[in-house]
Amino acid sequence: MTMFLGLSVQIWLVIIMTIGVFYLLVRTRVPAEVTFLSAVTFLLATGVITEQNVLESFGSEAVIVTSAFYVVLAGMMTTGLFYWLSKHLLGDPSSYKRAIIKLMGPAATLSAMLGCTEVTHLFIDLVKIWSRKLSIAPSKLLVPLSYAATLGGMCTLLGHTSNLVIAGLYIEQTGESLNLFTPLVPGLVCTVVGITLMTFLRNRIPPRESPDVSFEETSDYTVELLVPTDNEAVMKTIDEAGLRNVRGGSLIEIVRFDKEVISPVPPDEFIFGGDRLIYSGQINELLELKLSHGLVAADHHIYNINEIDSNRKLRTAYVNFGSDLIGTRMSKSSFEKRSDMVLVAVARQGRRVDEQPREVVLQAGDTLLLECPSKKDIDLENTYKRTLTFFDSQFVPQLGLRTVVSACILIIMFMLSSFQLVPLITSTMMAAGAMLFMGCCRMDSVTKYIDLNYLLTMGSMMAFSTAISNTGMVSIISNPIINLCGQNPYIVMVVMCLLASLMSEAFSNVSAAAVFFPIIYHQAISMGCSPLPFAIALMTSVTISYATPVGSLTHMQIFGPGGFKFTDFARLGTLMHLVLFTVNMITVILVFPL
Numbered sequence: 001m002t003m004f005l006g007l008s009v010q011i012w013l014v015i016i017m018t019i020g021v022f023y024l025l026v027r028t029r030v031p032a033e034v035t036f037l038s039a040v041t042f043l044l045a046t047g048v049i050t051e052q053n054v055l056e057s058f059g060s061e062a063v064i065v066t067s068a069f070y071v072v073l074a075g076m077m078t079t080g081l082f083y084w085l086s087k088h089l090l091g092d093p094s095s096y097k098r099a100i101i102k103l104m105g106p107a108a109t110l111s112a113m114l115g116c117t118e119v120t121h122l123f124i125d126l127v128k129i130w131s132r133k134l135s136i137a138p139s140k141l142l143v144p145l146s147y148a149a150t151l152g153g154m155c156t157l158l159g160h161t162s163n164l165v166i167a168g169l170y171i172e173q174t175g176e177s178l179n180l181f182t183p184l185v186p187g188l189v190c191t192v193v194g195i196t197l198m199t200f201l202r203n204r205i206p207p208r209e210s211p212d213v214s215f216e217e218t219s220d221y222t223v224e225l226l227v228p229t230d231n232e233a234v235m236k237t238i239d240e241a242g243l244r245n246v247r248g249g250s251l252i253e254i255v256r257f258d259k260e261v262i263s264p265v266p267p268d269e270f271i272f273g274g275d276r277l278i279y280s281g282q283i284n285e286l287l288e289l290k291l292s293h294g295l296v297a298a299d300h301h302i303y304n305i306n307e308i309d310s311n312r313k314l315r316t317a318y319v320n321f322g323s324d325l326i327g328t329r330m331s332k333s334s335f336e337k338r339s340d341m342v343l344v345a346v347a348r349q350g351r352r353v354d355e356q357p358r359e360v361v362l363q364a365g366d367t368l369l370l371e372c373p374s375k376k377d378i379d380l381e382n383t384y385k386r387t388l389t390f391f392d393s394q395f396v397p398q399l400g401l402r403t404v405v406s407a408c409i410l411i412i413m414f415m416l417s418s419f420q421l422v423p424l425i426t427s428t429m430m431a432a433g434a435m436l437f438m439g440c441c442r443m444d445s446v447t448k449y450i451d452l453n454y455l456l457t458m459g460s461m462m463a464f465s466t467a468i469s470n471t472g473m474v475s476i477i478s479n480p481i482i483n484l485c486g487q488n489p490y491i492v493m494v495v496m497c498l499l500a501s502l503m504s505e506a507f508s509n510v511s512a513a514a515v516f517f518p519i520i521y522h523q524a525i526s527m528g529c530s531p532l533p534f535a536i537a538l539m540t541s542v543t544i545s546y547a548t549p550v551g552s553l554t555h556m557q558i559f560g561p562g563g564f565k566f567t568d569f570a571r572l573g574t575l576m577h578l579v580l581f582t583v584n585m586i587t588v589i590l591v592f593p594l
Helices: 009-027 032-045 051-058 061-079 081-090 096-114 116-134 139-153 161-174 184-200 211-215 335-339 377-383 401-418 424-437 443-449 452-470 473-484 489-506 509-526 531-541 553-562 568-591
Strands: 222-226 249-255 276-281 313-319 342-348 367-372 388-390
Touching: 009 032, 009 452, 009 473, 032 051, 032 452, 051 452, 061 081, 061 161, 061 401, 061 424, 061 443, 061 452, 081 096, 081 116, 081 401, 096 116, 096 139, 096 184, 116 139, 116 553, 139 184, 139 553, 139 568, 161 452, 161 509, 161 531, 184 531, 184 568, 249 342, 276 342, 313 553, 401 424, 452 473, 452 509, 473 489, 473 509, 489 509, 489 531, 489 568, 509 531, 531 568
Parallel strands: none
Antiparallel strands: 222 276, 249 276, 313 367, 313 388, 342 367
């Protein structure tokens, strides 16, 4: 085999791909699934991994279990089970301290059963309601929600995708399946400690103003102007009359005299006498159009969508991390035309951006007020879920017999897995099939809940992990660390888990799990230790990511709704990270003998 500087060409290819992947994830907006899939394709084309490796990765237990669980979640959402559980577990708090306890306990419990990201998404609107009742900033409850979901997800394999990734890689190496509740003890201890810490350290959470406050009164950022019948713009197009993109704002809607609504407004739309032109932007500058273009003020403010067209509504959405809108201006993007949505206003870190909305360079976490089309809320949310996250859904499920059926299916799935009557992959597939067979969900609705991009990312990372193992790269990384730690397995475990935990803060827990598992597994075998404690330690360590918003999917979910700054998470998160990492390692060492 050709060698260069003591390393084989295949190892150098893996190193180059690893650096390239991390660079693209950090410095570009290339989606994670495209980044990892491209890296795997390159490694396959150069012979670093084989077709069989790729097929095994995309057909691994982690990918199949996640796919099946999407169907289970679809059944729970469609039948209203998810909403019923959240409603009856929470209650109504009387103080901020009680709110934290009432929120974190149920959120952690549901996250262990249903996944941390799903629970966080469901509870965000509830947290907003509680914050208004208690007269506190939503950020004071959103941080506890995110922590609780992350901690609860540590308790089972279904709580975090990274748990499933490590469980799948463990099966590939050992041929042994992990129990659904294998990480329960360290996860439960960390959850109790985390909730207790949060209760005492709650005053360290920054009180950020919610972006929703900026959008409470539509009259604050929209203005209507009427076109007189003798105006020279009549029978000209919007562009010809110079009335589309004007100083201080942009035209978002035309309301005809017969209440016909034209939105978005195409540049070749003709103007008629009596048209109401509705602009968003800087009100003072927009009112100058009365002088410059001969327009007059409307006799009353009618920008209430229900007053005009009940099929169009104002909705709030947050720009996701990794969204293709980041770094773009809506005026230069085709998003409005593709989605039939119109940008009305932008808020950032709790304050409305005082610029023309369509000229604002968008950032991750920005809050957008959008006038949305007549699609169903759930359709809109799923169509654009990679770009935006909507948190004002009007979807209310109908509870009934199927709600009870879906609950029974979920309970049976957990019992089969926890008592090891069948493997986890079998129980989740049986539950998915039962959901479809019993009519809890239909296949056309299931596809709305399946995150295909995330499945591609997961399969690609599994294949990437295989490349690290196959090339012998693990030995090159592992041996110096083992020699440095003096063959002490406890020190090796702590050092590797700490490195993985720090990596998860910068990238994601799934990436850290896929990269570090083959390394830590090799270290355990080379020292003659059981690989199970090392796998569990890694599984729980990579989810302890609290110092940055990008380290946890739940942090990214609350970033926009809470109006946070990037550095806010370090104030409390650094301390939480250190304490929970220490507690986790001590618990794993005591519970799982080496």
